[in-house]
Amino acid sequence: MLPRPEDSGGIPMNCPYCNTANPEGSVRCAHCSQVMVNPGGTETLAASAPVPGEAQPARHAQLESIGVLTPTPSPSDSGDTVSFGQSPSTAPGVFLDPGTNFGPRYQIESLLGRGGMGVVYKAYDRELDRTVALKLVRPDLTFDPESMRRFKQELLLASRVSHKNILRIHDLGDVDGVKFISMAYVEGEDLHHLLKKVRRCPAEQVIAIGRQLAAALDAAHGEDVVHRDLKPQNVLLDNNGQAYVMDFGLAKSLEADASLLTHAGAVLGTPRYMSPEQVEGKPADARSDIYALGLILYEMATGELPFSTESVTQMMVQRLTQKPKDPKLVNPEVPRHLANVILRCLETNPANRYQSARAIQQDFGSRETSKSLHGRSSVQITLAVPESRRSRFLAAVVTLVLIASIAAIIVYKVKHPAPGATEAGAGELPSLAQGKFVAVLPFHVLGNTSSLGYLAEGLDEAINAKLFALKGVHVASPGAVEQSVNKGSVAAIAKELGANLVLQGTLQGDAQKIVVVVSLQDVTGGKLLLAREFSGVPDDLLTLEDQISGALIGALELHPGNQELAREEQHPTENMAAYNLYLKGREALRGLPNTETIQKAMDYYKSALQQDSGFALAYAGLADANLRMYRQTRDRIWVDEATQAASQAQQLNSNLPEVYIALGNVYSATGKNAEAVQVLSRAVTLAPNSDEAYRQLGKAYQSGGQEGKAIGALKKAVQIDPYYWVNADELGKAYDGAGDYDKALSEFQRVTDLAPDNAAGHENTGNVYMQEGKFSQSVPALERALQLSPSFWHYSNLGSAYLYVKRYDDAAKMLEKAAEINPNQEILIGNLAEAYLFAGQKEKAHETFDKAISLAYGQLQVNPRDAETMGDLAIFYACEGQSEQALQFIRNARSIDPGNAQYIYDEAVVQAFTGNVGKAMQALREAFQKGFSPEQAASDPQLQSLQARTDFKQLVGEFSRKAPQDKRGK
Numbered sequence: 001m002l003p004r005p006e007d008s009g010g011i012p013m014n015c016p017y018c019n020t021a022n023p024e025g026s027v028r029c030a031h032c033s034q035v036m037v038n039p040g041g042t043e044t045l046a047a048s049a050p051v052p053g054e055a056q057p058a059r060h061a062q063l064e065s066i067g068v069l070t071p072t073p074s075p076s077d078s079g080d081t082v083s084f085g086q087s088p089s090t091a092p093g094v095f096l097d098p099g100t101n102f103g104p105r106y107q108i109e110s111l112l113g114r115g116g117m118g119v120v121y122k123a124y125d126r127e128l129d130r131t132v133a134l135k136l137v138r139p140d141l142t143f144d145p146e147s148m149r150r151f152k153q154e155l156l157l158a159s160r161v162s163h164k165n166i167l168r169i170h171d172l173g174d175v176d177g178v179k180f181i182s183m184a185y186v187e188g189e190d191l192h193h194l195l196k197k198v199r200r201c202p203a204e205q206v207i208a209i210g211r212q213l214a215a216a217l218d219a220a221h222g223e224d225v226v227h228r229d230l231k232p233q234n235v236l237l238d239n240n241g242q243a244y245v246m247d248f249g250l251a252k253s254l255e256a257d258a259s260l261l262t263h264a265g266a267v268l269g270t271p272r273y274m275s276p277e278q279v280e281g282k283p284a285d286a287r288s289d290i291y292a293l294g295l296i297l298y299e300m301a302t303g304e305l306p307f308s309t310e311s312v313t314q315m316m317v318q319r320l321t322q323k324p325k326d327p328k329l330v331n332p333e334v335p336r337h338l339a340n341v342i343l344r345c346l347e348t349n350p351a352n353r354y355q356s357a358r359a360i361q362q363d364f365g366s367r368e369t370s371k372s373l374h375g376r377s378s379v380q381i382t383l384a385v386p387e388s389r390r391s392r393f394l395a396a397v398v399t400l401v402l403i404a405s406i407a408a409i410i411v412y413k414v415k416h417p418a419p420g421a422t423e424a425g426a427g428e429l430p431s432l433a434q435g436k437f438v439a440v441l442p443f444h445v446l447g448n449t450s451s452l453g454y455l456a457e458g459l460d461e462a463i464n465a466k467l468f469a470l471k472g473v474h475v476a477s478p479g480a481v482e483q484s485v486n487k488g489s490v491a492a493i494a495k496e497l498g499a500n501l502v503l504q505g506t507l508q509g510d511a512q513k514i515v516v517v518v519s520l521q522d523v524t525g526g527k528l529l530l531a532r533e534f535s536g537v538p539d540d541l542l543t544l545e546d547q548i549s550g551a552l553i554g555a556l557e558l559h560p561g562n563q564e565l566a567r568e569e570q571h572p573t574e575n576m577a578a579y580n581l582y583l584k585g586r587e588a589l590r591g592l593p594n595t596e597t598i599q600k601a602m603d604y605y606k607s608a609l610q611q612d613s614g615f616a617l618a619y620a621g622l623a624d625a626n627l628r629m630y631r632q633t634r635d636r637i638w639v640d641e642a643t644q645a646a647s648q649a650q651q652l653n654s655n656l657p658e659v660y661i662a663l664g665n666v667y668s669a670t671g672k673n674a675e676a677v678q679v680l681s682r683a684v685t686l687a688p689n690s691d692e693a694y695r696q697l698g699k700a701y702q703s704g705g706q707e708g709k710a711i712g713a714l715k716k717a718v719q720i721d722p723y724y725w726v727n728a729d730e731l732g733k734a735y736d737g738a739g740d741y742d743k744a745l746s747e748f749q750r751v752t753d754l755a756p757d758n759a760a761g762h763e764n765t766g767n768v769y770m771q772e773g774k775f776s777q778s779v780p781a782l783e784r785a786l787q788l789s790p791s792f793w794h795y796s797n798l799g800s801a802y803l804y805v806k807r808y809d810d811a812a813k814m815l816e817k818a819a820e821i822n823p824n825q826e827i828l829i830g831n832l833a834e835a836y837l838f839a840g841q842k843e844k845a846h847e848t849f850d851k852a853i854s855l856a857y858g859q860l861q862v863n864p865r866d867a868e869t870m871g872d873l874a875i876f877y878a879c880e881g882q883s884e885q886a887l888q889f890i891r892n893a894r895s896i897d898p899g900n901a902q903y904i905y906d907e908a909v910v911q912a913f914t915g916n917v918g919k920a921m922q923a924l925r926e927a928f929q930k931g932f933s934p935e936q937a938a939s940d941p942q943l944q945s946l947q948a949r950t951d952f953k954q955l956v957g958e959f960s961r962k963a964p965q966d967k968r969g970k
Contacts, residue, residue, distance in 0.1 A: 096121060103175035106134060106182075122185060130185075132170065137179040163219035164651050165212045167236060167246035183246075188239050191232035191296070200303035203335050208678065209235075210297050210341075211364045212243040217293065217357035220245075221286040228284050230292035231273040232299070240685060242654065271316065272305065276348050279316045287350040290357060294345025301338060302330040306346065320348065337363075364674070429500050429524050436556055439476040439499035440464050441485060443516075446508035455541060456507045457590075458583040459516065462545040463503070463552070472558055477691055480724035483755055494523040497723055501529070503552070514538055518548055520555050530555035539576045573618075578611035582618050589625065595632050601625045619649035620662040627665055634824040634855060636862040642666045650679075657687040661696055671863035673704035684713075691720040695730050705897060707738040725754040729764065736768055739901075739931040744768050759789035763797060773935020775805050792821035796828045799835060804939045808839035826855035826869065830876050837879055838941050849880050867896040871906040875942070878913035886910045901930035909942045921951060928959035935960065 096108040105127050112120040118137045125132045162168075168184040191209070195201075201209075213235065220227060227234075227245065236244040275291035278284050299305050306324030307315045324346050327339045341363050347353045354360050430437060440463055443456035460478075467475045476497045484496040494502050505518045513535065520530035532551055534544050573579050585604030588597050605622040608615055623646035630638035646663040653659060660683035667676035680697040687693045698713035714731040721727055732747030745768050751761030766781030779801050786794040799814030815832035822828065833848035853876050859869045874890035877883075890910050893903045905927040911920035924946075928934050934956040937943055946952045 102134065102180075103173075106132070108134075118180075123182075125182065132182045133185045135181045135183065137181075139178065161220045161223050161225055162651070163216055164647075164654060165216035165243055165245060166219060167244040184244075186236045186238050186244055188237050191235040191237060191243075191300075194237060195232060195299060195303075200331060201300045203301065203333065203338055205241075206297055206300045207338060207364050208241065209237070209243050209300065210293070211361055211675075211678070213245060213293055213296070214357040214360040214364065216243070216245040217286070217289050218361065221289070221357060226284060226286055227289050227292075228278070229273075230289050230296065232296055235296070240682065274316070274319070275350075276320050277350060279319060285350070286357070287353050287355065290345050290354050290360070291347075291350075293357070293360070294342050294353075297338075297342045297345065298324065298327055301334045301342065302327050304330065323348070429495060429498065431524055432500060432522065436473045436501055437476070437497075437499045438467060438473055438501045438503060438556075439481055439484075439494060439497045440467070440478075440503045441481060441493070441505075443505040443507050446506050452507055452509065452514065454580075454583045454587040455514065455538065456505075457587060458541065458579075459505065459507065459545065459548075461586075463505075463548060467549075467552065473556060477721045477724045479726055480721055483725065483758075484723075490521060491523055500524045501556075505548075509538075511538065514541075514544075516544055516548065518551070520552065538580070542574070542576065542579065573608075573612045573615045575612040575615070578608040578615050578618065581605070581608035581611065582615065582621060585618070585621050585625070589621075589628070593628060595629065598625050598629045598632065602629070614652055616649045616653035616656055616659055619645045619652065620656070620659050623649060623662040623666060627669055630669065630862075632822075632824070634826075634858055636858065639666070639670060639862050643670070655686065657683040657690065657693060660686070661693070664696055664700060668700055668703055669863070671865045673700060676700040677704060677706075691717040691724060691727055694720065695727060698730060698734060702734055702737060705900070707734065710734045711738065723754065725751045725758060725760070728754065729760050732764055736764070736771070741768050741772055757788060759785040759791075759794060762788065763794060766801065767797065770801055770804060771933045771936050773933060773939060775801065775939060779805065792818040792825075792828070795821070796825075796831060800831055803831070803835060803838065803941055804936075806838075806941065808835055811835040812839055812841075824855060826852050826859060827872055829855060830872055833876070834879060834942070846880065849876050852876050865896055867893040867900070867903060870896070871903050874906055874910050878910045879942075881913075883910075883914040886914065899930065901927050901932040904930060905932045905937070908937075909940075912943055912945050915945075917946065917949075920946060921955065924952075925955060928955070934958075 096102060096111075098108055098110055100108045102108055102121075102123060106123040106125055109122045109124060109131070112122050112133060114120070118135050121134045121136070123132055123134045124130075167186065170182045170184070173180055173182065213230075217227065217230075229247065230245065234245060234247045236246055238244070273292045273295050275284060275288040278288055295305060307318040307322070324343065327334045327342050328336065341360060344352075344354055345360070440460060443460045445452050445456050464475055464478060467473055476499055480497055484493050490502050490504070494500065500523055502521050502523055503518065504521070505516060507514060507516050509515050514537070516534045518530065518532055518534065519528060521527070522529055530551060534547050534551075536544050573582070581604045585601040585608065588601035588604060593601070602622060602625045605618050605625060608618040609622070612618070623642045626638045626642035626645060630636070630642065642662075643666050646659070646666045649656075649659040650663055660679045664676045664680040664683065667673070667679065677697065677700045680693070680700050683693045684690070684697055694713045694717040698710045698717065701707075701710035701713055711731065711734045714727070714734050717727040718731055728747045728750040732744045732751065735741075735744035735747060745765060748761050748765045748768065751758070751764070755761065762781045763785035766778045766785065769775070769778035769781060779798070782794070782798040782801050786798050795814045795818035799811045799818060802808070802811035802814060812832065812835040815828070815835050818828050819832050829848055830852035833845050833852055836842075836845035836848055853873060856869050856873045856876065860866055863869070870889045870893035874886045874893065877886035877889065887910060890903065890907045894900070894907065897903060904923055908920045908923035908927060911917075911923060924937065928937075938947065938956045943952075
């Protein structure tokens with residue numbers, strides 16, 4: 001039997017649950033054993049048997065949160081779910097002390113909260129070895145068919161709606177006649193208690209949480225499920241800021257012809273967060289949830305609700321008859337766009353509100369939101385100076401070569417520069433007293449067993465990941481290691497990487513047995529700290545990884561805490577067959593993959609998921625492979641597949657930075673820059689010392705036009721690992737985009753110093769020279785890049801440079817070669833069309849422009865707000881003489897990003913082609929004021945009709961390079 005508190009004295013009353021008459025002084029009902037409620041509305045609990053975790057003997061019964069340890073609410077809290085005209089529900093009569101066994105499966109750890117339908121505990125699930133939240137239904141409700149129908153409906157509805165922002169319900173069970181629901185346990189607090197502490201939230205946090213709540217509602221509404229009781233108490237926030245909507249117990253399916261009334265004829269819901277139609281007792285639909293979301297956002301942004309009175313009745317009347325006060329009048333710091341979103345949610349007439357939660361997501365993700373927030377930031381704003389339309393392709397293709405040069409899914413590592421080292425990476429090796437800086441060299445396969453190569457790579461990555469999870473040790477970036485392994489001796493490699501400890505390993509064997517030999521060398525002291533052999537069968541690879549990790553921890557004299565050890569013991573999967581397939585997928589994507597190798601990788605990942613459907617990293621790898629396939633083919637189906645795979649990875653495991661990198665890349669590819677920044681910020685939170693995480697975040701900021709934040713994130717990546725050329729390269733591109741050409745050239749020179757045989761430094765140096773109008777210096781740099789890497793993008797960029805120096809035939813040859821290698825890039829094909837046009841091959845130009853336009857429309861299907869593609873289309877149509885379409889597309893591009901100098905310049909080109917000289921000159925002046933290079937305009941063949949004009953020459957002379965602040969457009 002379950003323990004119950006003993007009865008104690010009280011006052012006479014009928015039981016509020018079963019209406020049984022009880023003698024004067026009864027505390028518990030003689031029929032149903034429920035705690036009686038005194039006339040003041042508070043529970044009278046026996047002093048000899050206090051409720052575990054309760055700070056005072058009496059309180060207002062209310063379920064505050066599920067899965068979160070939160071303070072007990074006071075009687076003044078008015079967020080209860082009630083039936084009008086009835087007393088609030090009291091807590092159930094079953095109380096379990098910490099350590100109590102609830103059936104054979106669960107052990108109670110603590111009380112979480114109580115509500116109208118039951119009490120909620122934190123418990124340990126022995127069967128699944130995890131912490132859960134248990135909601136125990138009040139015993140008297142088990143005899144009420146309607147209440148049990150609602151209780152079961154909660155589980156049914158939750159099982160229909162699966163989303164990362166909806167609290168997951170696991171099971172419905174019964175122990176000794178007590179019905180319960182087990183659900184996910186979330187460590188954190190509910191939004192109600194957060195607002196009690198902070199009163200109001202920063203606009204960025206309001207939008208971040210609002211976007212997540214809208215996503216949860218969108219998923220629920222997509223299944224025809226309406227929450228109908230959304231309130232801050234039903235919103236959980238974990239320690240990383242992720243929001244979860246819980247308690248769909250009052251939700252109704254739109255498919256069911258269910259009444260809004262309870263068995264007593266009272267409206268279900270919470271008065272403070274009811275929609276006007278719910279107040280009137282009218283049918284509630286998805287727009288009722290949108291109204292409640294507006295109330296929550298209003299309260300977060302201003303610290304109060306729009307209708308605040310002491311009388312619930314008066315508040316409801318106001319909600320029906322009055323418009324809410326503008327949030328900006330309550331809190332002037334609320335951005336205008338956020339205030340507009342809130343007020344639209346709070347329209348009295350449902351027809352005037354947002355008609356879907358997805359529309360709210362879209363508005364939160366719009367550029368206007370980020371501009372509003374950025375406008376009130378104290379961060380100094382730097383005007384972006386994009387490169388020309390031709391050289392803009394360079395940024396995209398260099399991103400491709402970077403992606404091709406790193407693993408499909410990044411294992412995050414950190415390596416700090418040696419003390420006293422400059423950002424360029426020079427300096428003496430640090431001593432062990434200064435810190436443990438480890439470089440993990442690639443494992444080598446001995447003998448002719450090349451089939452074990454994927455296992456060696458898997459060992460290398462796994463050991464890196466395990467070391468990264470430990471405090472007191474810093475690990476070199478894998479990319480930096482890769483570029484340094486051929487530098488000669490171990491000492492030379494260590495100096496190149498700024499590492500004082502070098503780990504090496506070999507692997508040999510066959511399908512029956514493998515042997516791994518690992519050594520750890522102190523380079524500064526010339527000592528061998530570890531030399532050990534590990535052996536087993538290939539299916540023991542995960543065990544071997546753990547053994548090697550344990551030996552390294554000992555050799556490094558690290559003392560990890562329990563939390564670190566827990567991370568050490570976590571495996572991406574326990575299914576070795578799935579892990580092998582995953583590693584083979586990783587191997588297939590190394591180097592410069594093509595459609596054949598990408599498809600091979602995808603097949604491996606899918607096979608891995610057939611072995612283990614819960615393998616989150618395999619889904620992340622699949623997302624990355626699909627995204628690469630899209631970049632190769634430009635077929636939008638691959639983007640859809642990538643989005644689905646990345647979302648599934650996040651649902652399976654929301655604590656892996658690799659998952660957020662995959663999701664962020666997908667969002668960036670589809671133009672969802674705000675979402676990309678959000679998830680990549682999460683990656684940085686999970687891996688705060690990862691140069692890769694900061695690098696991807698910086699690129700996302702740059703795509704969203706936030707150049708200042710982009711530079712900040714990328715400088716952090718360089719600070720974490722100044723030895724890795726990719727970090728310097730991305731920072732250089734950010735400076736280039738901001739118009740700070742001197743700093744950009746400095747970073748690209750660093751790239752060339754770190755990786756002299758890599759084309760990227762030469763390519764980007766040539767790009768900057770081209771923007772500065774230094775074509776005599778640009779062409780040799782781009783020719784050198786092509787010599788180092790004869791890829792389609794290097795052919796394309798050299799061809800673009802030839803256009804500027806009027807070598808049209810040479811330009812056409814280079815661009816034809818690029819198109820032959822990759823015929824699916826719209827900007828590449830457009831550049832080829834222009835080469836034909838300026839070379840006098842008009843028929844070829846017309847045919848090629850048609851193809852470029854078709855490819856651009858395909859890109860807009862994937863990302864309808866792709867301003868770059870709209871600018872390209874404007875130029876293509878202008879070159880074709882179709883001025884109406886050209887003007888429309890350049891207007892669209894500028895409306896999406898009004899301050900972008902590239903699109904202003906594109907308008908000047910369009911106006912020049914259409915003969916509108918005055919408007920062309922006006923747009924040129926504006927573009928130069930924003931920082932666009934006048935030297936580039938002076939040589940652009942697209943502006944031939946203007947370049948002989950005196951006023952054009954005067955304008956170029958006026959804005960020619962004078963000082964850094966001029967070119968940045970400040």
